[in-house]
Amino acid sequence: DADVTQTPRNRITKTGKRIMLECSQTKGHDRMYWYRQDPGLGLRLIYYSFDVKDINKGEISDGYSVSRQAQAKFSLSLESAIPNQTALYFCATSEDTGRREQFFGPGTRLTVL
């Protein structure tokens, strides 16, 4: 089984709808991250969490919110989706000490019409 899983893998929604993307991990890592990937722009950090009680904004947090329900779960919400939030979203995890290599989930492709 994959160490970092994301649901759904694909989602099409309409402008103004609320949507939640979920991430779960079995790696036992404390740190979790949400990125979005746009063609030609690489990955940009939306939010990150160092533990259940420590959540921080990243580079492009406007229009997004997150919830860290447990060490293993980190959800990303779009309160009112807009078309320019159409992108590929990745969750990642890392340890909080040592090498801190980030491990990525398979991604969620979100389309906002």
Place this chain on the structure above:
Amino acid sequence: GNSVTQMEGPVTLSEEAFLTINCTYTATGYPSLFWYVQYPGEGLQLLLKATKADDKGSNKGFEATYRKETTSFHLEKGSVQVSDSAVYFCALRGSGAGSYQLTFGKGTKLSVIP
């Protein structure tokens, strides 16, 4: 702030050709450098890394050397295969406060044709 610049693609090569994907960076201190690979329909996977100057990261026939004097971390492979077709991302993690965060380049799409 930190930044990563990598060569724009797409890059198309014939099987067994030599590959170079250029990557340069801007950062203070001594960042760690990474190459990630994204195969079609999948998430990013760490390909190789280097954590200090002159380190060489290697994996699956790919290599990259951390060159502090030229602030570069170019990816090379001597003989590419069709299975190497993917998008390659250069990334860095800073050495100071905020060293959790990865800064990515825009990605280079590689297509290898038989």
